Amino acid sequence: MSFFLEVLLGGTLSGVMYSLVAIGFVLIYRASGVFNFAQGAMVLFSALTFVNLVERGVPFIVAFAVTLFIIFIMVLLIDALVLRHLVNRSVMTLFMATLGLSYIIEGLAQTLWGTQVHGLDLGISDSPINFYGVLISKFDLFATLVAGSLVIILSLLFSKTRFGLSLRAVADDPLAAQSVGIKLNTIWIMVWAVAGFVALVAGLLWGARLGVQFSLSLVVLKALPVLIIGGFSSISGAILGGLIIGASEKLAEIYLGGIIGSGIENWFPYVLAILFLLFRPHGLFGQQQVARV
Numbered sequence: 001m002s003f004f005l006e007v008l009l010g011g012t013l014s015g016v017m018y019s020l021v022a023i024g025f026v027l028i029y030r031a032s033g034v035f036n037f038a039q040g041a042m043v044l045f046s047a048l049t050f051v052n053l054v055e056r057g058v059p060f061i062v063a064f065a066v067t068l069f070i071i072f073i074m075v076l077l078i079d080a081l082v083l084r085h086l087v088n089r090s091v092m093t094l095f096m097a098t099l100g101l102s103y104i105i106e107g108l109a110q111t112l113w114g115t116q117v118h119g120l121d122l123g124i125s126d127s128p129i130n131f132y133g134v135l136i137s138k139f140d141l142f143a144t145l146v147a148g149s150l151v152i153i154l155s156l157l158f159s160k161t162r163f164g165l166s167l168r169a170v171a172d173d174p175l176a177a178q179s180v181g182i183k184l185n186t187i188w189i190m191v192w193a194v195a196g197f198v199a200l201v202a203g204l205l206w207g208a209r210l211g212v213q214f215s216l217s218l219v220v221l222k223a224l225p226v227l228i229i230g231g232f233s234s235i236s237g238a239i240l241g242g243l244i245i246g247a248s249e250k251l252a253e254i255y256l257g258g259i260i261g262s263g264i265e266n267w268f269p270y271v272l273a274i275l276f277l278l279f280r281p282h283g284l285f286g287q288q289q290v291a292r293v
Helices: 002-032 039-055 060-081 091-113 138-160 162-172 174-179 184-210 214-230 235-255 264-279
Strands: 128-131 134-137
Touching: 002 039, 002 091, 002 134, 002 138, 002 162, 002 184, 002 214, 002 235, 039 060, 039 091, 039 184, 039 214, 060 184, 091 214, 128 138, 134 138, 138 162, 138 184, 138 235, 162 174, 162 184, 174 184, 184 214, 214 235, 214 264, 235 264
Parallel strands: none
Antiparallel strands: 128 134
């Protein structure tokens, strides 16, 4: 039983890493109703920028602030060159734009920082601690604390501020929001900036665990089942979806790997995602779409 709890808890905590990436997708989806395929590229770009600044002797806090500033400038350029020209366009048009942006951002990262793999040490060891007979990774606990703090801050931002009210208005009806004076481009800039901040945090945590390399942009693929299970429009759903994916893939690898074969954790989350698409397509906390016909 202690081994089962150890696997379950370890998988649940590691699932927080998926949730951090998924939160960035939720933010953009709530503002524009589109899946932002460029979020994975933003995770890569922010992590590469940060680690290269640190390797050049820039202090941690300064490198973090400079990286945030660079991300904000990139968001302003994306808005000026792409987003503001796509206002009131179809969801498919916006999706294809984010797909193109993902390749552009990855290419820019490669041009600026090269393609070599970088190690990243955040000062948090991955050594286990004994909690009533259950071994828990210190790094997973740290990631959980960071994710929990982000959820609380973002929830307060979207529920208690004027910006949150404007965002909900844009998500419900962009044309109606514009008619009452809400500037759609301003909302998009702010949401993309917040998503960029989330991408930086996720990039640092993933980079510390896997190394800062171009495969970081592929974490977008692991965020898909998280979003399908939790719901594309729910921040709390992204967290719960990540916990479910993290726990289920580890349990499947341990208890089904000997029967089916190793490598189950790479594809088992997508089995769960397909089941949700069949029986609960809007996810656990997503809003069910109702169309008048």
